[in-house]
Amino acid sequence: MPRFEATKLAKAFDGPPIFRDVSLEAERGLVAVTGRNGSGKSTLLKIFAGLMRPSRGSVALWRDGAKLPENDRAHEIGFASPELEFIDELTATENLSLLSRAAGRPAAARGIGELLDAFGLARPAHGRRVGEFSSGMKQRVRLAFSLLLDPPVLLWDEPYSNLDTHGIDAARTIMNARRETGLVILATNDRRDIEDADDEVSLS
Amino acid sequence: MKSPFPSQAVAVFLRDARRELRRRTTLAAVLFFAAAALILISFSLASVALPPGDRAKLNAGVLWILLFFSASSGLPRSFVREEESGTALALRKIARGEAVLAGKFLFNFLLFLAIAAVAVPLFCLLQTWSPANPWTLTIVLLLSGYGVSFVSTFLSAIVSRAGQKDILFVLTALPLLMPLLLPAVEATARAAADPAFAAIDPVWKVLLSYDGLATVGGMVLMRFVWEG
Numbered sequence: 446m447p448r449f450e451a452t453k454l455a456k457a458f459d460g461p462p463i464f465r466d467v468s469l470e471a472e473r474g475l476v477a478v479t480g481r482n483g484s485g486k487s488t489l490l491k492i493f494a495g496l497m498r499p500s501r502g503s504v505a506l507w508r509d510g511a512k513l514p515e516n517d518r519a520h521e522i523g524f525a526s527p528e529l530e531f532i533d534e535l536t537a538t539e540n541l542s543l544l545s546r547a548a549g550r551p552a553a554a555r556g557i558g559e560l561l562d563a564f565g566l567a568r569p570a571h572g573r574r575v576g577e578f579s580s581g582m583k584q585r586v587r588l589a590f591s592l593l594l595d596p597p598v599l600l601w602d603e604p605y606s607n608l609d610t611h612g613i614d615a616a617r618t619i620m621n622a623r624r625e626t627g628l629v630i631l632a633t634n635d636r637r638d639i640e641d642a643d644d645e646v647s648l649s
Numbered sequence: 650m651k652s653p654f655p656s657q658a659v660a661v662f663l664r665d666a667r668r669e670l671r672r673r674t675t676l677a678a679v680l681f682f683a684a685a686a687l688i689l690i691s692f693s694l695a696s697v698a699l700p701p702g703d704r705a706k707l708n709a710g711v712l713w714i715l716l717f718f719s720a721s722s723g724l725p726r727s728f729v730r731e732e733e734s735g736t737a738l739a740l741r742k743i744a745r746g747e748a749v750l751a752g753k754f755l756f757n758f759l760l761f762l763a764i765a766a767v768a769v770p771l772f773c774l775l776q777t778w779s780p781a782n783p784w785t786l787t788i789v790l791l792l793s794g795y796g797v798s799f800v801s802t803f804l805s806a807i808v809s810r811a812g813q814k815d816i817l818f819v820l821t822a823l824p825l826l827m828p829l830l831l832p833a834v835e836a837t838a839r840a841a842a843d844p845a846f847a848a849i850d851p852v853w854k855v856l857l858s859y860d861g862l863a864t865v866g867g868m869v870l871m872r873f874v875w876e877g
């Protein structure tokens with residue numbers, strides 16, 4: 446089980462830092478990142494995911510006492526965010542299949558189908574072009590993408606965006622299963638998730 | 650088990666190829682540009698009387714203007730489209746920059762070859778120009794097209810996250826591609842005038858060296874471009 450470690454993170458764009466001295470150390474469970482709009486929740490998750498460099502501080506993943514190299518770390522952390530988009534002209538299955546192949550870890554079509562099923566995307570939709578999807582269906586593909594390489598650490602930014610109650614239940618079921626075996630970090634202002642979390646990083 | 654680098658690059662290529670096959674916007678745009686330029690060139694050069702040696706040089710230069718600007722209307726889109734449509738984030742999260750560069754280069758190189766396969770025979774037909782050795786000309790086009798495609802793809806990665814992408818691409822591409830385009834024009838003129846392969850010696854070695862250096866440099870630097 447890898448240990449996630451973020452130390453004294455700060456991020457500034459053109460001006461004062463939007464957050465500073467953010468630290469987190471966790472191995473498993475649920476961590477809620479909270480804060481008002483514009484407080485930097487999504488930015489912090491991108492830094493955790495290795496998609497953005499912090500202005501100060503560092504992020505590391507440790508396994509058996511050794512720090513994982515950046516390339517390996519990227520595959521150990523799954524990421525879903527409303528900013529993720531998929532190619533409109535490809536089907537949901539094609540998008541996920543080609544991304545897993547591009548990562549060097551090709552997933553079987555059956556595995557991708559089961560992943561999309563788990564998030565409640567109906568079977569006939571798997572073979573439809575993403576450009577024809579509703580915003581809720583796209584959100585299900587984003588969540589499935591985060592689990593594509595079966596990572597021990599999951600970063601979900603506003604995971605329930607555009608989901609109906611069935612979709613929210615499916616996402617919560619998976620989140621609760623994953624927090625038992627690994628680490629789930631949510632950027633959220635959902636009261637139920639905040640109360641349920643093992644730890645909280647507040648950016649307010 | 651982790652699959653090898655070429656397989657990762659092919660997956661990136663297949664993303665672009667499938668999108669293009671279902672949409673056909675890039676191919677249609679570059680072929681339309683090439684056809685329009687070809688017609689204008691044919692009309693304007695039809696009445697120009699030149700000695701055969703000068704005609705070969707003029708044709709070589711005009712052919713490369715046609716190929717370069719047709720390709721420039723499509724090649725820079727590879728990374729820019731990913732950024733503009735928001736699909737780059739998923740790719741950046743999951744794939745190595747070098748594999749993405751290789752896959753997108755492969756797509757762009759095939760796009761360049763498709764442009765050349767249509768434009769060069771039509772150009773020869775409309776200009777009543779028959780190259781002395783089509784095979785030598787093909788080698789020149791392959792070597793030069795490789796360089797144009799690779800450097801354009803790499804520059805596309807650099808400018809994709811900047812503002813004023815189009816003008817930035819042109820401003821950076823011209824000085825970087827000039828050392829390739831000048832020998833390409835020279836080699837094309839020689840291949841058109843002389844049937845012997847020796848006619849393009851040593852220019853083909855210059856083209857090959859450029860391709861090699863561009864590939865190594867691009868692959869080494871791509872990690873920094875991709876991770877930002």
